[in-house]
Amino acid sequence: MADKDSKTSPAEFIRQVQTEGRKVVWPTREETIRISIFVFIMMVILSLFFLGVDSMFGAVVRWLMTLA
Numbered sequence: 787m788a789d790k791d792s793k794t795s796p797a798e799f800i801r802q803v804q805t806e807g808r809k810v811v812w813p814t815r816e817e818t819i820r821i822s823i824f825v826f827i828m829m830v831i832l833s834l835f836f837l838g839v840d841s842m843f844g845a846v847v848r849w850l851m852t853l854a
Contacts, residue, residue: 794802813821
């Protein structure tokens with residue numbers, strides 16, 4: 787670990803970034819497609835869920851307003 791007083795030069799910083807960038811494992815095309823489909827399906831499911839919850843709360847509020 788470097789001391790607080792020592793500074794990293796811009797060139798050393800770029801080298802460190804490149805070294806860390808080489809360690810990244812990028813997903814394959816198939817993994818990207820599979821994850822995208824999963825995200826789309828989850829988005830549809832959650833959208834329908836929140837539509838239902840919102841509709842239910844709206845109905846409850848409308849019913850409460852008729853009591854007032």
